[in-house]
Amino acid sequence: MILIIGGAYQGKLDYARQQFQLSISDILDCTQLTSELCQKPLTAKCIYHYEAYIEQCLLANIEPQTAFSPDQIVIADDIFCGVVPIDSHLRAWRETCGRTLTALAIDAQSVIRIFCGLPLKVK
Protein backbone atom coordinates (compact mmCIF):
# COMPACT_ATOMS: atom_id res chain seq x y z
CA MET A 1 0.00 0.00 0.00
CA ILE A 2 1.07 3.54 -0.69
CA LEU A 3 0.16 6.16 1.89
CA ILE A 4 -0.33 9.77 0.80
CA ILE A 5 -0.66 12.35 3.57
CA GLY A 6 -0.72 16.14 3.83
CA GLY A 7 -2.86 19.03 5.00
CA ALA A 8 -6.33 19.73 3.64
CA TYR A 9 -6.69 21.00 0.03
CA GLN A 10 -3.04 20.32 -0.87
CA GLY A 11 -3.75 18.35 -4.07
CA LYS A 12 -3.24 14.84 -2.70
CA LEU A 13 -5.91 13.26 -4.90
CA ASP A 14 -4.74 15.14 -8.00
CA TYR A 15 -1.24 13.82 -7.37
CA ALA A 16 -2.48 10.22 -6.87
CA ARG A 17 -4.67 10.34 -9.98
CA GLN A 18 -1.79 11.58 -12.09
CA GLN A 19 0.86 9.31 -10.61
CA PHE A 20 -1.15 6.08 -10.55
CA GLN A 21 -3.52 6.67 -13.50
CA LEU A 22 -6.63 6.35 -11.35
CA SER A 23 -10.09 6.64 -12.86
CA ILE A 24 -13.06 8.01 -10.92
CA SER A 25 -14.39 4.47 -10.36
CA ASP A 26 -11.11 3.51 -8.61
CA ILE A 27 -11.72 6.06 -5.87
CA LEU A 28 -13.75 5.55 -2.71
CA ASP A 29 -14.53 8.94 -1.13
CA CYS A 30 -14.89 8.16 2.58
CA THR A 31 -16.65 11.46 3.31
CA GLN A 32 -19.65 9.73 1.71
CA LEU A 33 -19.54 6.78 4.14
CA THR A 34 -22.06 6.29 6.94
CA SER A 35 -21.41 4.32 10.12
CA GLU A 36 -23.20 1.36 8.48
CA LEU A 37 -21.23 1.54 5.21
CA CYS A 38 -17.91 1.74 7.04
CA GLN A 39 -18.39 -1.81 8.32
CA LYS A 40 -17.70 -3.21 4.84
CA PRO A 41 -14.08 -3.96 3.88
CA LEU A 42 -12.28 -1.19 1.98
CA THR A 43 -11.43 -2.82 -1.36
CA ALA A 44 -11.25 0.17 -3.73
CA LYS A 45 -7.93 0.85 -5.45
CA CYS A 46 -7.82 4.30 -3.85
CA ILE A 47 -9.20 5.08 -0.38
CA TYR A 48 -9.69 8.84 -0.25
CA HIS A 49 -10.26 10.74 3.04
CA TYR A 50 -9.25 7.77 5.15
CA GLU A 51 -9.47 10.13 8.17
CA ALA A 52 -13.24 10.48 7.52
CA TYR A 53 -13.54 6.67 7.45
CA ILE A 54 -11.84 6.55 10.87
CA GLU A 55 -14.35 9.06 12.22
CA GLN A 56 -17.23 6.85 11.06
CA CYS A 57 -15.55 3.78 12.61
CA LEU A 58 -15.38 5.63 15.93
CA LEU A 59 -19.09 6.46 15.71
CA ALA A 60 -19.87 2.81 14.87
CA ASN A 61 -17.48 1.65 17.59
CA ILE A 62 -15.49 -0.65 15.30
CA GLU A 63 -11.75 -0.98 14.69
CA PRO A 64 -10.66 0.69 11.44
CA GLN A 65 -9.20 -1.49 8.72
CA THR A 66 -5.41 -1.18 8.64
CA ALA A 67 -4.50 -4.07 6.32
CA PHE A 68 -4.38 -3.17 2.63
CA SER A 69 -3.12 -4.95 -0.47
CA PRO A 70 0.16 -3.82 -2.10
CA ASP A 71 -1.60 -2.05 -4.99
CA GLN A 72 -3.95 0.03 -2.84
CA ILE A 73 -3.45 3.76 -2.27
CA VAL A 74 -4.63 5.35 0.95
CA ILE A 75 -5.00 9.14 1.13
CA ALA A 76 -5.45 10.90 4.47
CA ASP A 77 -5.62 14.50 5.67
CA ASP A 78 -3.00 15.43 8.23
CA ILE A 79 -5.13 16.78 11.12
CA PHE A 80 -2.44 16.80 13.79
CA CYS A 81 -0.92 20.26 13.97
CA GLY A 82 -3.57 22.34 15.72
CA VAL A 83 -4.36 22.84 19.39
CA VAL A 84 -5.70 19.77 21.25
CA PRO A 85 -9.46 19.95 20.58
CA ILE A 86 -11.75 20.71 23.55
CA ASP A 87 -14.44 18.50 22.04
CA SER A 88 -13.91 14.93 23.29
CA HIS A 89 -15.14 13.40 20.03
CA LEU A 90 -12.63 15.42 17.98
CA ARG A 91 -9.91 14.54 20.49
CA ALA A 92 -10.64 10.80 20.18
CA TRP A 93 -10.78 11.11 16.39
CA ARG A 94 -7.43 12.86 16.24
CA GLU A 95 -5.79 10.31 18.51
CA THR A 96 -7.19 7.31 16.65
CA CYS A 97 -6.18 8.83 13.31
CA GLY A 98 -2.63 9.35 14.53
CA ARG A 99 -2.34 5.84 15.94
CA THR A 100 -3.88 4.24 12.84
CA LEU A 101 -1.80 6.21 10.33
CA THR A 102 1.35 5.32 12.24
CA ALA A 103 0.45 1.62 11.84
CA LEU A 104 -0.29 2.16 8.16
CA ALA A 105 3.00 3.97 7.56
CA ILE A 106 4.93 1.03 9.01
CA ASP A 107 3.28 -1.35 6.51
CA ALA A 108 3.40 1.04 3.55
CA GLN A 109 5.92 0.54 0.73
CA SER A 110 6.14 4.30 0.57
CA VAL A 111 4.73 7.34 2.32
CA ILE A 112 4.41 10.54 0.34
CA ARG A 113 3.65 13.93 1.84
CA ILE A 114 2.04 16.55 -0.40
CA PHE A 115 2.87 20.19 0.30
CA CYS A 116 1.13 22.82 -1.86
CA GLY A 117 0.75 20.25 -4.65
CA LEU A 118 4.37 19.06 -4.52
CA PRO A 119 5.37 15.58 -3.30
CA LEU A 120 8.04 14.69 -0.76
CA LYS A 121 8.80 11.01 -0.27
CA VAL A 122 9.13 10.58 3.49
CA LYS A 123 9.43 6.78 3.28
Added chain:
Amino acid sequence: MKAFISGGCKNGKSSWAENLAQRLAGDSPLYYIATMIPCDAEDHQRIEKHRLSRAGKGFCTLEQPTRIHQVLDYSDYARGTYLLDSVTALMLNEMYPRNASLPDVQAPHRVCHDLSFLLAQAKNVVLVSDYIYSDTGHYPKYTQDYCKALAQVDRHLARICDTVVEMSAHQPIYYKGGNL
Protein backbone atom coordinates in the same frame (compact mmCIF):
# COMPACT_ATOMS: atom_id res chain seq x y z
CA MET B 1 14.34 34.02 -8.91
CA LYS B 2 10.82 33.42 -7.64
CA ALA B 3 10.57 31.73 -4.24
CA PHE B 4 7.55 30.47 -2.30
CA ILE B 5 7.87 29.85 1.44
CA SER B 6 5.23 28.36 3.71
CA GLY B 7 5.01 26.35 6.92
CA GLY B 8 3.49 26.47 10.39
CA CYS B 9 3.53 29.67 12.43
CA LYS B 10 6.60 30.79 14.42
CA ASN B 11 9.03 28.67 12.40
CA GLY B 12 11.05 31.63 11.16
CA LYS B 13 9.44 32.04 7.71
CA SER B 14 9.54 35.84 7.77
CA SER B 15 13.14 36.28 8.90
CA TRP B 16 14.36 33.62 6.46
CA ALA B 17 12.40 35.27 3.63
CA GLU B 18 13.76 38.74 4.55
CA ASN B 19 17.28 37.38 4.54
CA LEU B 20 16.74 35.65 1.17
CA ALA B 21 15.27 38.84 -0.36
CA GLN B 22 18.26 40.88 0.87
CA ARG B 23 20.71 38.37 -0.65
CA LEU B 24 18.82 38.27 -3.97
CA ALA B 25 18.69 42.07 -4.18
CA GLY B 26 22.36 42.78 -3.50
CA ASP B 27 22.72 46.46 -4.37
CA SER B 28 19.50 46.57 -6.43
CA PRO B 29 16.16 47.94 -5.17
CA LEU B 30 14.57 45.92 -2.36
CA TYR B 31 10.82 46.30 -1.79
CA TYR B 32 8.53 45.15 0.96
CA ILE B 33 4.90 44.91 -0.14
CA ALA B 34 2.81 45.85 2.90
CA THR B 35 -0.76 44.49 2.71
CA MET B 36 -2.18 45.41 6.10
CA ILE B 37 -5.22 47.69 6.18
CA PRO B 38 -4.97 49.45 9.57
CA CYS B 39 -8.17 49.46 11.62
CA ASP B 40 -7.16 51.34 14.76
CA ALA B 41 -4.33 53.19 16.55
CA GLU B 42 -2.74 49.92 17.62
CA ASP B 43 -2.50 48.80 13.98
CA HIS B 44 -0.88 52.10 13.02
CA GLN B 45 1.69 51.67 15.82
CA ARG B 46 2.41 48.10 14.70
CA ILE B 47 2.90 49.22 11.10
CA GLU B 48 5.27 51.99 12.20
CA LYS B 49 7.31 49.52 14.28
CA HIS B 50 7.61 47.08 11.36
CA ARG B 51 8.46 49.89 8.96
CA LEU B 52 11.31 51.09 11.20
CA SER B 53 12.73 47.59 11.66
CA ARG B 54 12.68 46.98 7.88
CA ALA B 55 14.19 50.37 7.03
CA GLY B 56 17.40 49.28 8.78
CA LYS B 57 17.52 46.26 6.49
CA GLY B 58 17.31 48.26 3.30
CA PHE B 59 13.64 47.67 2.46
CA CYS B 60 11.53 50.31 0.78
CA THR B 61 7.86 49.83 1.75
CA LEU B 62 5.14 49.71 -0.91
CA GLU B 63 1.58 49.87 0.44
CA GLN B 64 -0.61 47.62 -1.68
CA PRO B 65 -3.40 45.85 0.23
CA THR B 66 -5.16 44.50 -2.92
CA ARG B 67 -4.47 44.07 -6.68
CA ILE B 68 -0.85 43.33 -5.87
CA HIS B 69 0.55 43.61 -9.42
CA GLN B 70 -0.11 47.37 -9.28
CA VAL B 71 3.20 47.79 -7.41
CA LEU B 72 4.79 47.35 -10.86
CA ASP B 73 3.43 50.80 -11.77
CA TYR B 74 5.50 52.63 -9.17
CA SER B 75 8.66 50.58 -8.64
CA ASP B 76 11.73 49.46 -10.61
CA TYR B 77 10.51 45.95 -11.43
CA ALA B 78 13.19 45.12 -14.00
CA ARG B 79 15.86 45.37 -11.27
CA GLY B 80 13.75 44.99 -8.14
CA THR B 81 13.37 42.28 -5.53
CA TYR B 82 9.94 42.13 -3.87
CA LEU B 83 9.03 40.50 -0.57
CA LEU B 84 5.33 39.77 0.00
CA ASP B 85 4.63 38.68 3.57
CA SER B 86 2.02 37.36 3.48
CA VAL B 87 -0.15 35.81 0.76
CA THR B 88 -2.50 34.93 3.65
CA ALA B 89 -3.15 38.61 4.46
CA LEU B 90 -3.53 39.52 0.79
CA MET B 91 -6.17 36.76 0.40
CA LEU B 92 -8.07 38.11 3.42
CA ASN B 93 -8.20 41.62 1.90
CA GLU B 94 -9.27 40.29 -1.49
CA MET B 95 -11.80 37.77 -0.25
CA TYR B 96 -13.47 39.86 2.46
CA PRO B 97 -13.65 43.44 1.19
CA ARG B 98 -14.54 46.00 3.83
CA ASN B 99 -18.29 46.70 4.06
CA ALA B 100 -19.15 43.67 1.91
CA SER B 101 -21.49 41.16 3.52
CA LEU B 102 -20.38 38.15 1.47
CA PRO B 103 -16.94 36.77 0.61
CA ASP B 104 -15.78 37.46 -2.92
CA VAL B 105 -15.68 34.04 -4.60
CA GLN B 106 -13.61 35.41 -7.49
CA ALA B 107 -10.77 36.29 -5.09
CA PRO B 108 -8.56 33.16 -5.50
CA HIS B 109 -8.73 33.38 -9.29
CA ARG B 110 -7.93 37.11 -9.20
CA VAL B 111 -5.05 36.70 -6.73
CA CYS B 112 -3.53 33.89 -8.88
CA HIS B 113 -3.78 36.16 -11.91
CA ASP B 114 -2.27 39.22 -10.18
CA LEU B 115 0.60 37.27 -8.62
CA SER B 116 1.36 35.47 -11.91
CA PHE B 117 1.66 38.89 -13.54
CA LEU B 118 3.93 40.21 -10.78
CA LEU B 119 6.13 37.10 -11.01
CA ALA B 120 6.38 37.35 -14.79
CA GLN B 121 7.49 41.01 -14.70
CA ALA B 122 9.64 41.39 -11.59
CA LYS B 123 13.26 40.28 -11.37
CA ASN B 124 12.98 38.57 -7.96
CA VAL B 125 9.92 37.82 -5.82
CA VAL B 126 9.85 36.15 -2.40
CA LEU B 127 6.39 35.08 -1.25
CA VAL B 128 5.45 34.00 2.27
CA SER B 129 2.27 32.05 2.99
CA ASP B 130 0.92 30.12 5.99
CA TYR B 131 0.32 26.40 6.18
CA ILE B 132 -3.07 26.40 7.93
CA TYR B 133 -4.25 23.01 6.68
CA SER B 134 -3.34 20.48 9.35
CA ASP B 135 -5.81 21.22 12.13
CA THR B 136 -8.44 18.89 13.58
CA GLY B 137 -11.35 21.33 13.71
CA HIS B 138 -14.51 20.86 11.70
CA TYR B 139 -14.62 24.52 10.79
CA PRO B 140 -17.70 26.39 9.59
CA LYS B 141 -18.06 26.67 5.80
CA TYR B 142 -17.00 30.34 5.94
CA THR B 143 -13.58 29.34 7.34
CA GLN B 144 -13.25 26.24 5.14
CA ASP B 145 -13.85 28.35 2.04
CA TYR B 146 -11.02 30.66 3.05
CA CYS B 147 -8.61 27.72 3.65
CA LYS B 148 -9.61 26.22 0.30
CA ALA B 149 -9.09 29.54 -1.50
CA LEU B 150 -5.67 30.10 0.07
CA ALA B 151 -4.67 26.51 -0.76
CA GLN B 152 -5.67 27.08 -4.39
CA VAL B 153 -3.39 30.12 -4.53
CA ASP B 154 -0.56 28.32 -2.67
CA ARG B 155 -0.66 25.42 -5.12
CA HIS B 156 -0.63 27.77 -8.08
CA LEU B 157 2.37 29.65 -6.66
CA ALA B 158 4.23 26.41 -5.86
CA ARG B 159 3.71 25.41 -9.51
CA ILE B 160 5.08 28.62 -11.02
CA CYS B 161 7.91 29.44 -8.57
CA ASP B 162 11.50 28.21 -9.08
CA THR B 163 11.95 27.40 -5.42
CA VAL B 164 9.43 26.03 -2.92
CA VAL B 165 10.39 25.80 0.73
CA GLU B 166 8.63 24.62 3.87
CA MET B 167 10.10 26.11 7.03
CA SER B 168 10.31 23.83 10.01
CA ALA B 169 12.11 24.99 13.16
CA HIS B 170 13.80 27.68 11.05
CA GLN B 171 15.18 24.97 8.74
CA PRO B 172 14.24 25.05 5.06
CA ILE B 173 12.86 21.85 3.51
CA TYR B 174 13.15 22.14 -0.27
CA TYR B 175 10.28 20.78 -2.38
CA LYS B 176 11.58 22.44 -5.51
CA GLY B 177 14.80 24.19 -6.53
CA GLY B 178 18.31 23.96 -5.13
CA ASN B 179 19.53 25.04 -1.72
CA LEU B 180 19.57 28.80 -1.20
